[in-house]
Amino acid sequence: MKAHPQQITQVVLGDKEPSIEEFVAVARYAAKVSFSEAYQQRVKKSRGLVERFLDENRLVYGVTTGFGDNVRHVISASNAKELQVNIVRSHAVAVGEPLKREQVRAIQLMVLISLGKGYSGVRLELLELIAALLNNDVVPFAPGEGSVGYLAVEGHLALVLLGEGKARVNGGEWVDGATALKQVGLQPTDLQCKEGLAMLNGTTSVTAIAILALYNAMQTASLADVAAALSMEALKGTIRAFDPRYHSIKAHKEQAQTARDIKAMLHDSQLIAENIDNRLQDAYSLRSIPQVHGASKRFIEHARENIENEIHSSGDNPVIYPLDDGDGIAISGANFDGTYIGMSADSLCVALANLAKIAERRIDRMVNSHFSEMPAFLVRNPGLNSGYMILQYTAAGLYAEMKSLSFPSSVDSFSTCANQEDLVSLAYNAVIKAYKVSEKLESVLAIELLVGCQALDFHDVGKASSVTKAVYDLVRSRVPVAEHDRAFYTDIASVTEQVRSGEVLATVQQNLK
Structure with a gap:
């Protein structure tokens, strides 16, 4: 590790x-x-x-x-x-x-x-x-x-x-x-x-910001599995959809690995064991977790390969190339072009928006009493209290912003420098978007963790898996149970920091058997 x-x-x-x-x-x-x-x-x-x-x-x-x-x-x-x-x-x-x-x-x-x-x-x-x-x-x-x-x-x-x-x-x-x-x-x-x-x-600024977005993406892709595992317990999902035999016939390794990771996190969950036959088939946002998360992970990995190649490269122009005789030659070209980074950053936007898309749907199912057995908006006295109603709005709003930012920049161009540079990569626009999208996903997943922990309070928390119970305890160390309405912004900010700092993933690693 x-x-x-x-x-x-x-x-x-x-x-x-x-x-x-x-x-x-x-x-x-x-x-x-x-x-x-x-x-x-x-x-x-x-x-x-x-x-x-x-x-x-x-x-x-x-x-x-x-x-x-x-x-x-x-x-x-x-x-x-x-x-x-x-x-x-x-x-x-x-x-x-x-x-x-x-x-x-x-x-x-x-x-x-x-x-x-x-x-x-x-x-x-x-x-x-x-x-x-x-x-x-x-x-x-x-x-x-x-x-x-x-x-x-x-x-x-x-x-x-x-x-x-x-x-x-x-x-x-x-x-x-x-x-x-x-x-x-x-x-x-x-x-x-x-x-x-x-x-x-060169590609210094675009590569630098792309690396930050990539790191956020790698963290949130793993974090999405944690949030999904918590939601599975809260929504009484069936683990049958994560059967390795089922995923063995789909030739995408990230899908199979996601299914294994979810099962590992939930291996000792009494809630999962008790509800394995609760329904024949879950809603799409639960049973497609391996497929959807796996697809995002594949494109994050592809972006990582390209970005790491750029770290290993010289993007200068001209290049001062040394010769065997002790002399050298200056070679002009276009190694400063950022297209590799721009296309990778555009792909990151799509991959991360895809994770937000499914997370927002799981959030809605937990707060929506029409789709769960829990009180409306996860509060014991709905009506007088709005509970977590508007947290779902926030997740939906963030996802909408991520969708807008996911229109590719790398397909666009302008002519500059008296047509000497008659096309440009616009990779900078792409990486700025990817960075923003990665931060928005951190907040979406923080909301799913918040909602998932609140939903667990309507079950027997002691029956949660050792991993999700540890995550629950971590969240509760900063955010108390929402018995009544309060300003929930601070709660979202606290859990988002736990996500961004790596605390949540570290807690998961410490409790995985």
């Missing part, structure tokens, strides 16, 4: 690719970053090649030429540094509310991962400064709207390296970049040739 990101305090870049858990440990939980010797040597070697190209006045895109359609303009060696500063300043044009702390940290980390592969020609000192920002919790101000896949958001992050822009330290007030650096004992840097372009280019 992999360590939870909260348990990871140090991440060394260079000798191996970071895991998803290590990435989240840095972005979300402030694990410290350092570089291996191999990482440092790759960066230094690549930087030496760029300096050689500049000394020899070789024609290299973004080093001795302008950018985009300005590639036609040759830049002298004496203007190489000014070119890099100009690209950062001119590209810092995003708008809207700033990205969240963990999103900014994720992008900073992805820049270190990508540029540290030794194909970008930046100085080690520049990467050390970015690592110092991470390790001192300096979060640059980066407006989160207006990107077609790269450039604008990254421009705001790079400004702080120059002592410009804005940043906050340890969650404090926004201050100018130079002040933020000074607060933690750091100095601004002068960008050298190739460095401004390398900071802005």
